[in-house]
Amino acid sequence: MSHPAQQDWLGNLEEFRARKDTFFRSGRGPVKDVGSFTGLSYFPPDPAWNLRLKVDRLPAAAVTLVTSTPGETQSFITWGTAELPGGERLILYARADEVAPAALFVPFRDATSGHTTYGAGRYLDVPLFGNTAELDFNRAYHPYCAYSDAWTCPLPPAENWLRSAVGAGEKLPELP
Secondary structure (H helix, E strand, C coil): CCCHHHHHHHHHHHHHHHHHHHHHHCCCCCCCCHHHCCCCEECCCCHHHEEEEEEEECCCCEEEEEECCCCCEEEEEEEEEEECCCCCEEEEEEECCCCCCCEEEEEEECCCECCCECCCCEEEEEEEECCEEEEEHHHCECCHHHCCCCCCCECCCHHHECCCCCCCCEECCCCC
């Protein structure tokens, strides 16, 4: 039998995924053909990908990320870095208009990009608790531009391209 905290984590993750499917099915998301939408595809939940990591603060610097729309950019502020097991690091960003963010934005690519996940990468919204961040890769998601060219999405900078595979979170649908 699993630990109660593990059951809570799994229940919260399943609820998060179900709410996202409901939102997409409502027609307010990026999916054009909601009539044939049967839900998003995910890697199986894996608590090993739910990481609480120390954030090493960076000097706040304005950065501009290129987007999926040629010639368009989006502005962010560098907040810090987090070291993953295995030694790879990710840069965590605050939205340009946030002075004291409760969550940070992590665009990333990994060895699954273009294979089992969207080629341009995925995103993670990371709750911040003082100098600790919760990077639950089970909640990694494709940007809206993965579903429709009508959306403009910031692309992960080269500094957030991981060599390892993150086998958690949203993935491409299985082909028949």
